[in-house]
Amino acid sequence: MVRASRAVASPGICRRLFRGGPAALLLAGLVLAAPFTTPARADDAKVRISRQPGFVYLPAVLAEQHKLIEKQAKAAGLGDVTVEWVNLTSGAAGNDALLSGNIDIVDSGSTNMLLLNDRTRGDVKGLCGVGSTPMLLLTRNPAVKTLSDFSGKDKIALPSVKVSSQAVLLQIAAKKAFGPDGATRLDPLTVQLGHPDAVAALASPQNEVNSHFSLPPFQQRELQDPAIHAVLNSYELVGEPVSNAIFYARTGWFTRNPKLAAAIVAAIDEANAEIAKDPLQAAKDYIAATNEKTPAETLVAIMKEPGTNFSTTPYGIMLQARHFYAMKTIKAEPKDWKDTFFPIVHGLPGK
Numbered sequence: 001m002v003r004a005s006r007a008v009a010s011p012g013i014c015r016r017l018f019r020g021g022p023a024a025l026l027l028a029g030l031v032l033a034a035p036f037t038t039p040a041r042a043d044d045a046k047v048r049i050s051r052q053p054g055f056v057y058l059p060a061v062l063a064e065q066h067k068l069i070e071k072q073a074k075a076a077g078l079g080d081v082t083v084e085w086v087n088l089t090s091g092a093a094g095n096d097a098l099l100s101g102n103i104d105i106v107d108s109g110s111t112n113m114l115l116l117n118d119r120t121r122g123d124v125k126g127l128c129g130v131g132s133t134p135m136l137l138l139t140r141n142p143a144v145k146t147l148s149d150f151s152g153k154d155k156i157a158l159p160s161v162k163v164s165s166q167a168v169l170l171q172i173a174a175k176k177a178f179g180p181d182g183a184t185r186l187d188p189l190t191v192q193l194g195h196p197d198a199v200a201a202l203a204s205p206q207n208e209v210n211s212h213f214s215l216p217p218f219q220q221r222e223l224q225d226p227a228i229h230a231v232l233n234s235y236e237l238v239g240e241p242v243s244n245a246i247f248y249a250r251t252g253w254f255t256r257n258p259k260l261a262a263a264i265v266a267a268i269d270e271a272n273a274e275i276a277k278d279p280l281q282a283a284k285d286y287i288a289a290t291n292e293k294t295p296a297e298t299l300v301a302i303m304k305e306p307g308t309n310f311s312t313t314p315y316g317i318m319l320q321a322r323h324f325y326a327m328k329t330i331k332a333e334p335k336d337w338k339d340t341f342f343p344i345v346h347g348l349p350g351k
Contacts, residue, residue, distance in 0.1 A: 043078055043081075043256065043257040043258070043259050043260040044081075044104075044253075044256065044257055044260060045078075045079075045080070045081055045082060046081065046082040046083075046084065047069070047081065047082075047083055047084070047104050047105065047257070047260060047264070048084045048086060048102070048103040048104045048105070049083065049084070049085055049086065049103065049104065049105040049106075049107060049247075050085075050086045050087070050088045050093075050094045050097060050098075050103045050105070050106050050107060050108070051064075051085055051086070051087060051088070051107045052087075052088055052089065052090065052091070052094070052107070052108055052159070052194075052195075052245075053087070053089070053194070053195055053196055053218075053290075054133075054195060054215045054216065054217075054218070054245070055133060055215070055216040055217045055286070055292075055299060055302060056130070056131040056132070056133045056215060056216065056244050056245040057107060057130065057131065057245050058131060058271075058275065058282065058286055058310060059130050059131060059268050059271035059272055059275065059310050060085075060107050060130055060245070060268070060271075061285070061286050061289050061290065062271040062274055062275070062282060062285060062286070063267045063268060063270075063271045064083070064085050064289070065285055065288075065289045066271070066274075066285075067083075068267035068268075068270050068271055069081065069083045069263060069264055069267040070082075070083060071267070071270075072263035072264070072266040072267045072270070073259075073260060073263040075263070076259045076260075076262065076263050077259070078259055078260060078263065081260065081263075086103055089159070089194035089195075089196075089197075090108075090159045090160050090164075090192070090194060091106070091108035091109050091111070091112035091159065091160050091163070091164060092112070092160045092163070092192075094106035094107075094108045094112065095108075095112055095115070095116055098116070098124065098248075098249070098250065099116070099120075104249060104250075104253050105127065105247050105248065105249045105253075105264070106247070106248050106249070107130060107245060107246070107247055108245065108246070108248075109159075109164055109165035109243075109244045109245065109246070110126065110165065110242070110243045110244070110246050110314065110316065110317055110320060111163055111164060111165050111167070111168050111320050111324070112160070112163060112164070112248075113125070113126050113246060113248040113340065114317070114320060114321050114324055114330065114334075114340060115163050115324070115329070115330065116248070117330075117334075117340045118324075118330035118331060118332055119330075120250075122251070122339075122340075123250055123251050123252075124248060124249070124250055124251070125248060125249070125251065125254070125340055125341055125342050126246050126247070126248045126314055126317075126340055126341035126342065126345070127246070127247040127248055127249050127254070127261060127264065127265065127341070127342055127344065127345070128246065128247050128264075128265045128268055128312040128314070128341075128344065128345050129243045129245075129246050129311050129312050129313050129314040129315065129345070129348075129350070130243070130245040130246055130247060130268060130310070130312075131243070131244070131245040131308075131309065131310045131311075132241035132242055132243050132244060132245075132307065132308065132309040132310075132311075132315050132316070133215065133216050133244060133302065133305075133307065133308045134216075134233055134234050134235035134236075134305055134306070134307040134308065135165070135166055135169065135213060135214060135215050135219070135233075135234040135244065136213075136214050136219045136223075136230045136232065136233055136234070137156070137166075137170065137173075137211065137212075137213045137214075137230065137231045137232035138202065138211060138212050138213075138214050138219060138222050138223070138228050138229065138230055138231070139154070139156075139210060139211035139212075139228070139229065139231055140202055140205070140210050140211070140225070140227045140228045141153075141154055141210050141211065142227075142229075144211070144231060145231070146177070146231065147173060147174060147177045147178075147186065147231065147232070148177060148178070150186055150189055150211070152188075152189070154189050154210055154211055155189060155190075155191050155208050155209045155210060155211065156170070156186065156189050156190045156191070156209075156211040156212065156213060157190075157191055157192075157193040157197075157198035157201060157202070157209050157211065157212040157213070158170070158190050158191070158192060158193070158213050159192070159193070159194060159195060159215075160192055161187070161190045161191070161192050162187065162190075162329070163329070165234075165242060165244040165320070166213035166215075166234075167187075167190065167213075168320050168323055168324070169213070169234045169237060169238070169242070170186055170190070170213060170232075171183040171184060171186075171187070171323065171327065172237065172238065172319075172323055173232055173237050174186050176237075183327065184327075189211075191209060193209065193212075195212075195214065195215055195218045196218070198212040198214070198218070199212070199214075199218050199221060199222055202222055202225075202228060203222075203225065205227075211231075213232075215244070216299075216302045216308075217292060217294040217298070217299060217302065220294060220298055220302065221293070221294060234307070235305075235306055235307030238316065238319060240307075240315065240316060240319070240351075241307050241308075241309045241315040241316060242307075242315055242316030242319065242320070243314045243315045243316055243317065246314055247264065247265075247268070249261075249342075254342050261342070261344060262344060265312055265344055265345065268312050269312055271310075272310045272311060272312070275303070275310050276310075279300045279303050279304075280296055280297075280300055282303075283296040283297075283299035283300050283303075284296050286299060287299070312345060312348065313345070313348040313349060313350050314337060314341060314345065314348075314350040314351075315350065315351060316351070317334075317337035317340060317341075317350060317351065318334065318336070318337050318351060321333065321334045321337075321340070337350045337351060338350070
Protein backbone atom coordinates (compact mmCIF):
# COMPACT_ATOMS: atom_id res chain seq x y z
CA MET A 1 0.00 0.00 0.00
CA VAL A 2 1.51 3.32 -1.06
CA ARG A 3 0.44 6.92 -0.85
CA ALA A 4 1.59 10.03 -2.70
CA SER A 5 2.21 13.18 -0.68
CA ARG A 6 3.27 16.68 -1.64
CA ALA A 7 6.79 17.56 -0.48
CA VAL A 8 6.18 21.01 0.95
CA ALA A 9 8.74 21.87 3.62
CA SER A 10 7.97 24.78 5.91
CA PRO A 11 10.86 26.94 7.22
CA GLY A 12 10.23 25.56 10.72
CA ILE A 13 10.56 21.97 9.54
CA CYS A 14 13.75 22.79 7.66
CA ARG A 15 15.30 24.44 10.73
CA ARG A 16 14.47 21.35 12.84
CA LEU A 17 15.90 19.00 10.22
CA PHE A 18 19.18 20.89 9.91
CA ARG A 19 19.65 20.72 13.69
CA GLY A 20 19.11 16.95 13.69
CA GLY A 21 22.44 15.54 12.49
CA PRO A 22 23.60 13.72 9.31
CA ALA A 23 20.45 11.71 8.67
CA ALA A 24 18.27 14.77 9.21
CA LEU A 25 20.38 16.71 6.71
CA LEU A 26 19.85 13.98 4.14
CA LEU A 27 16.16 14.00 4.97
CA ALA A 28 16.05 17.77 4.45
CA GLY A 29 17.75 17.39 1.10
CA LEU A 30 15.19 14.86 -0.02
CA VAL A 31 12.38 17.16 1.02
CA LEU A 32 13.82 20.25 -0.65
CA ALA A 33 14.88 18.44 -3.82
CA ALA A 34 11.33 17.45 -4.76
CA PRO A 35 9.58 19.91 -7.12
CA PHE A 36 6.80 21.80 -5.39
CA THR A 37 4.52 21.42 -8.37
CA THR A 38 4.50 17.61 -8.51
CA PRO A 39 3.61 14.90 -5.97
CA ALA A 40 6.40 13.50 -3.82
CA ARG A 41 7.63 9.99 -4.52
CA ALA A 42 5.19 7.48 -3.07
CA ASP A 43 6.77 5.61 -0.15
CA ASP A 44 4.98 2.86 1.74
CA ALA A 45 2.41 4.02 4.28
CA LYS A 46 3.43 1.24 6.67
CA VAL A 47 6.75 -0.20 7.83
CA ARG A 48 7.23 -3.35 9.93
CA ILE A 49 10.33 -3.53 12.12
CA SER A 50 11.49 -6.46 14.26
CA ARG A 51 13.33 -6.03 17.54
CA GLN A 52 14.97 -8.42 20.01
CA PRO A 53 15.16 -8.13 23.81
CA GLY A 54 18.17 -6.30 25.22
CA PHE A 55 19.35 -2.85 26.28
CA VAL A 56 21.38 -2.43 23.07
CA TYR A 57 18.02 -1.83 21.35
CA LEU A 58 17.37 1.27 23.51
CA PRO A 59 17.24 3.72 20.55
CA ALA A 60 14.62 1.57 18.82
CA VAL A 61 12.59 1.34 22.04
CA LEU A 62 12.63 5.14 22.35
CA ALA A 63 11.75 5.53 18.67
CA GLU A 64 8.71 3.33 19.24
CA GLN A 65 7.60 4.91 22.51
CA HIS A 66 8.05 8.51 21.34
CA LYS A 67 6.81 7.80 17.79
CA LEU A 68 9.97 9.32 16.34
CA ILE A 69 9.70 7.56 12.97
CA GLU A 70 6.15 8.81 12.56
CA LYS A 71 7.34 12.31 13.48
CA GLN A 72 10.26 12.31 11.04
CA ALA A 73 8.14 10.80 8.26
CA LYS A 74 5.54 13.53 8.63
CA ALA A 75 8.30 16.17 8.58
CA ALA A 76 9.50 14.64 5.30
CA GLY A 77 6.08 15.13 3.73
CA LEU A 78 5.03 11.47 3.92
CA GLY A 79 1.93 12.16 6.00
CA ASP A 80 0.80 9.54 8.49
CA VAL A 81 3.03 6.46 8.39
CA THR A 82 2.12 3.39 10.46
CA VAL A 83 5.05 1.71 12.23
CA GLU A 84 4.50 -1.86 13.43
CA TRP A 85 7.08 -3.23 15.88
CA VAL A 86 7.45 -7.02 16.04
CA ASN A 87 9.25 -8.66 18.98
CA LEU A 88 11.40 -11.67 18.03
CA THR A 89 13.82 -13.67 20.18
CA SER A 90 16.70 -14.12 17.73
CA GLY A 91 18.35 -12.72 14.63
CA ALA A 92 17.67 -16.00 12.82
CA ALA A 93 13.93 -15.44 13.30
CA GLY A 94 14.34 -11.89 12.04
CA ASN A 95 16.17 -13.07 8.93
CA ASP A 96 13.46 -15.62 8.17
CA ALA A 97 10.77 -12.96 8.57
CA LEU A 98 12.66 -10.55 6.31
CA LEU A 99 13.17 -13.07 3.52
CA SER A 100 9.56 -14.24 3.72
CA GLY A 101 8.28 -10.67 3.44
CA ASN A 102 6.66 -10.62 6.88
CA ILE A 103 8.76 -7.66 8.05
CA ASP A 104 10.55 -4.83 6.26
CA ILE A 105 13.44 -4.04 8.61
CA VAL A 106 15.34 -6.23 11.06
CA ASP A 107 16.95 -4.77 14.18
CA SER A 108 19.58 -7.35 15.12
CA GLY A 109 23.31 -8.03 15.27
CA SER A 110 25.45 -7.07 12.29
CA THR A 111 26.55 -10.68 11.80
CA ASN A 112 23.00 -11.62 10.80
CA MET A 113 23.01 -8.87 8.18
CA LEU A 114 26.42 -9.96 6.85
CA LEU A 115 25.16 -13.51 6.45
CA LEU A 116 22.11 -12.43 4.44
CA ASN A 117 24.11 -9.89 2.46
CA ASP A 118 26.34 -12.70 1.23
CA ARG A 119 23.60 -15.26 0.63
CA THR A 120 21.41 -12.80 -1.27
CA ARG A 121 24.38 -11.41 -3.23
CA GLY A 122 23.94 -7.94 -1.82
CA ASP A 123 20.16 -7.76 -1.83
CA VAL A 124 20.12 -7.32 1.97
CA LYS A 125 22.15 -4.40 3.35
CA GLY A 126 22.51 -2.39 6.52
CA LEU A 127 20.43 0.73 6.89
CA CYS A 128 22.19 2.21 9.93
CA GLY A 129 23.75 1.37 13.26
CA VAL A 130 21.60 1.31 16.39
CA GLY A 131 23.82 0.37 19.32
CA SER A 132 26.95 -1.31 20.62
CA THR A 133 27.36 -2.76 24.11
CA PRO A 134 29.98 -5.02 25.72
CA MET A 135 28.86 -8.64 26.01
CA LEU A 136 29.98 -10.95 28.80
CA LEU A 137 30.46 -14.71 28.66
CA LEU A 138 29.13 -15.88 32.05
CA THR A 139 29.15 -19.24 33.79
CA ARG A 140 28.03 -20.77 37.05
CA ASN A 141 30.73 -23.47 36.81
CA PRO A 142 33.29 -22.48 39.49
CA ALA A 143 35.99 -24.50 37.74
CA VAL A 144 35.83 -22.36 34.59
CA LYS A 145 38.18 -19.38 34.80
CA THR A 146 39.34 -19.24 31.17
CA LEU A 147 38.11 -20.61 27.84
CA SER A 148 40.42 -23.62 28.18
CA ASP A 149 38.54 -24.70 31.32
CA PHE A 150 35.29 -25.38 29.42
CA SER A 151 34.59 -29.07 28.85
CA GLY A 152 31.91 -31.38 27.54
CA LYS A 153 30.07 -30.91 30.83
CA ASP A 154 29.30 -27.28 29.93
CA LYS A 155 26.62 -25.80 27.69
CA ILE A 156 26.91 -22.19 26.48
CA ALA A 157 23.71 -20.38 25.49
CA LEU A 158 23.85 -18.05 22.47
CA PRO A 159 20.99 -16.22 20.71
CA SER A 160 22.01 -18.04 17.50
CA VAL A 161 24.78 -20.62 17.14
CA LYS A 162 27.63 -19.94 14.69
CA VAL A 163 26.25 -16.68 13.29
CA SER A 164 25.23 -14.37 16.15
CA SER A 165 27.57 -11.61 17.34
CA GLN A 166 28.22 -13.69 20.47
CA ALA A 167 29.00 -16.80 18.41
CA VAL A 168 31.46 -14.91 16.20
CA LEU A 169 33.20 -13.28 19.17
CA LEU A 170 33.42 -16.65 20.91
CA GLN A 171 35.17 -18.06 17.84
CA ILE A 172 37.52 -15.07 17.69
CA ALA A 173 38.35 -15.58 21.38
CA ALA A 174 38.86 -19.32 20.87
CA LYS A 175 41.21 -18.65 17.97
CA LYS A 176 43.30 -16.40 20.21
CA ALA A 177 43.26 -18.94 23.04
CA PHE A 178 43.82 -22.16 21.10
CA GLY A 179 45.58 -21.07 17.92
CA PRO A 180 44.54 -20.66 14.25
CA ASP A 181 42.86 -24.06 14.10
CA GLY A 182 41.00 -23.64 17.39
CA ALA A 183 38.29 -21.15 16.39
CA THR A 184 35.49 -23.74 16.47
CA ARG A 185 36.76 -25.69 19.49
CA LEU A 186 33.92 -24.47 21.72
CA ASP A 187 31.17 -24.65 19.06
CA PRO A 188 30.00 -28.15 20.16
CA LEU A 189 29.21 -26.70 23.59
CA THR A 190 26.91 -23.95 22.26
CA VAL A 191 23.11 -24.08 22.17
CA GLN A 192 20.62 -21.61 20.74
CA LEU A 193 18.55 -19.88 23.41
CA GLY A 194 16.99 -16.43 23.62
CA HIS A 195 18.44 -14.17 26.30
CA PRO A 196 15.44 -14.28 28.70
CA ASP A 197 15.37 -18.09 28.55
CA ALA A 198 19.14 -18.25 29.02
CA VAL A 199 18.86 -16.13 32.16
CA ALA A 200 16.33 -18.60 33.57
CA ALA A 201 18.54 -21.55 32.63
CA LEU A 202 21.62 -20.06 34.25
CA ALA A 203 19.69 -19.40 37.46
CA SER A 204 18.80 -23.10 37.78
CA PRO A 205 21.60 -25.41 39.00
CA GLN A 206 19.67 -28.36 37.57
CA ASN A 207 19.69 -26.99 34.00
CA GLU A 208 22.35 -28.37 31.68
CA VAL A 209 22.88 -24.85 30.30
CA ASN A 210 25.35 -23.45 32.81
CA SER A 211 26.89 -20.65 30.73
CA HIS A 212 25.58 -17.74 28.68
CA PHE A 213 27.23 -15.26 26.31
CA SER A 214 24.99 -12.51 27.49
CA LEU A 215 23.98 -8.92 26.80
CA PRO A 216 22.92 -5.93 28.94
CA PRO A 217 20.77 -5.79 31.00
CA PHE A 218 20.60 -9.59 31.30
CA GLN A 219 24.25 -9.97 32.25
CA GLN A 220 23.90 -7.42 35.06
CA ARG A 221 20.90 -9.33 36.37
CA GLU A 222 22.77 -12.65 36.15
CA LEU A 223 25.81 -11.30 37.98
CA GLN A 224 23.67 -10.54 41.02
CA ASP A 225 23.93 -14.28 41.72
CA PRO A 226 27.27 -14.84 43.54
CA ALA A 227 27.54 -18.28 41.92
CA ILE A 228 27.86 -16.66 38.47
CA HIS A 229 31.03 -15.01 37.19
CA ALA A 230 32.42 -13.59 33.94
CA VAL A 231 34.96 -15.43 31.79
CA LEU A 232 35.17 -13.04 28.83
CA ASN A 233 34.35 -9.40 27.98
CA SER A 234 33.79 -8.77 24.26
CA TYR A 235 35.07 -5.18 24.36
CA GLU A 236 38.28 -6.22 26.11
CA LEU A 237 38.66 -9.02 23.56
CA VAL A 238 38.62 -6.87 20.40
CA GLY A 239 39.39 -3.42 21.83
CA GLU A 240 36.66 -1.62 19.90
CA PRO A 241 32.87 -1.27 19.88
CA VAL A 242 30.95 -3.84 17.85
CA SER A 243 27.48 -2.98 16.57
CA ASN A 244 25.37 -5.78 18.03
CA ALA A 245 22.24 -3.92 16.94
CA ILE A 246 21.74 -2.49 13.45
CA PHE A 247 18.80 -1.90 11.12
CA TYR A 248 18.93 -3.78 7.81
CA ALA A 249 16.53 -4.27 4.91
CA ARG A 250 16.19 -5.58 1.36
CA THR A 251 17.24 -3.45 -1.59
CA GLY A 252 13.73 -3.45 -3.05
CA TRP A 253 12.30 -1.89 0.12
CA PHE A 254 15.06 0.73 0.30
CA THR A 255 14.69 1.68 -3.37
CA ARG A 256 10.93 1.99 -2.98
CA ASN A 257 11.19 4.02 0.23
CA PRO A 258 14.01 6.60 -0.03
CA LYS A 259 12.32 9.25 2.11
CA LEU A 260 10.98 6.78 4.66
CA ALA A 261 14.45 5.21 4.97
CA ALA A 262 15.93 8.65 5.66
CA ALA A 263 13.17 9.34 8.19
CA ILE A 264 13.98 6.11 10.04
CA VAL A 265 17.69 6.95 10.26
CA ALA A 266 16.78 10.47 11.41
CA ALA A 267 14.53 8.97 14.09
CA ILE A 268 17.37 6.84 15.47
CA ASP A 269 19.62 9.92 15.44
CA GLU A 270 16.94 11.75 17.42
CA ALA A 271 16.63 8.86 19.89
CA ASN A 272 20.40 8.86 20.37
CA ALA A 273 20.32 12.60 21.03
CA GLU A 274 17.67 12.00 23.71
CA ILE A 275 19.90 9.36 25.33
CA ALA A 276 22.89 11.71 25.37
CA LYS A 277 20.85 14.62 26.72
CA ASP A 278 19.12 12.78 29.57
CA PRO A 279 20.41 9.23 30.16
CA LEU A 280 18.32 8.75 33.31
CA GLN A 281 15.07 9.65 31.58
CA ALA A 282 15.99 7.38 28.66
CA ALA A 283 16.56 4.53 31.15
CA LYS A 284 13.21 5.22 32.82
CA ASP A 285 11.44 5.22 29.44
CA TYR A 286 13.11 1.89 28.60
CA ILE A 287 11.93 0.37 31.89
CA ALA A 288 8.38 1.63 31.34
CA ALA A 289 8.30 0.21 27.81
CA THR A 290 9.85 -3.20 28.54
CA ASN A 291 8.89 -3.85 32.18
CA GLU A 292 12.60 -4.33 32.80
CA LYS A 293 13.43 -4.98 36.48
CA THR A 294 16.93 -3.50 36.35
CA PRO A 295 17.12 -0.17 38.25
CA ALA A 296 17.39 2.94 36.08
CA GLU A 297 20.68 3.89 37.76
CA THR A 298 22.18 0.55 36.68
CA LEU A 299 21.10 1.17 33.10
CA VAL A 300 22.74 4.61 33.20
CA ALA A 301 25.94 2.96 34.44
CA ILE A 302 25.79 0.57 31.46
CA MET A 303 25.58 3.58 29.12
CA LYS A 304 28.88 4.83 30.56
CA GLU A 305 30.77 1.53 30.19
CA PRO A 306 33.65 1.40 27.66
CA GLY A 307 32.31 -0.11 24.46
CA THR A 308 28.73 1.14 24.90
CA ASN A 309 27.81 3.39 22.01
CA PHE A 310 24.37 4.39 20.73
CA SER A 311 24.95 5.68 17.21
CA THR A 312 23.78 5.30 13.62
CA THR A 313 27.46 4.74 12.76
CA PRO A 314 28.16 1.00 12.23
CA TYR A 315 31.11 -0.43 14.18
CA GLY A 316 33.04 -3.69 13.95
CA ILE A 317 31.55 -4.64 10.58
CA MET A 318 34.83 -5.54 8.88
CA LEU A 319 36.13 -7.34 11.99
CA GLN A 320 33.18 -9.72 11.75
CA ALA A 321 33.14 -9.89 7.95
CA ARG A 322 36.80 -10.91 7.81
CA HIS A 323 36.18 -13.62 10.40
CA PHE A 324 33.16 -14.94 8.48
CA TYR A 325 35.22 -15.09 5.28
CA ALA A 326 38.14 -16.84 6.99
CA MET A 327 35.70 -19.42 8.39
CA LYS A 328 34.08 -19.83 4.93
CA THR A 329 30.75 -18.79 6.45
CA ILE A 330 30.42 -16.26 3.61
CA LYS A 331 31.71 -16.71 0.06
CA ALA A 332 32.60 -13.13 -0.83
CA GLU A 333 34.78 -10.93 1.37
CA PRO A 334 33.62 -7.29 1.57
CA LYS A 335 36.46 -4.87 0.86
CA ASP A 336 34.88 -2.09 2.90
CA TRP A 337 32.02 -1.83 5.41
CA LYS A 338 30.22 0.41 2.91
CA ASP A 339 29.89 -2.58 0.56
CA THR A 340 27.32 -4.01 2.98
CA PHE A 341 25.39 -0.81 3.83
CA PHE A 342 23.07 1.44 1.86
CA PRO A 343 24.57 4.80 0.80
CA ILE A 344 22.46 6.67 3.34
CA VAL A 345 25.18 6.19 6.02
CA HIS A 346 28.31 6.12 3.83
CA GLY A 347 29.29 9.56 5.10
CA LEU A 348 29.64 8.27 8.67
CA PRO A 349 32.97 7.06 10.14
CA GLY A 350 32.07 3.37 10.28
CA LYS A 351 34.53 0.52 10.26
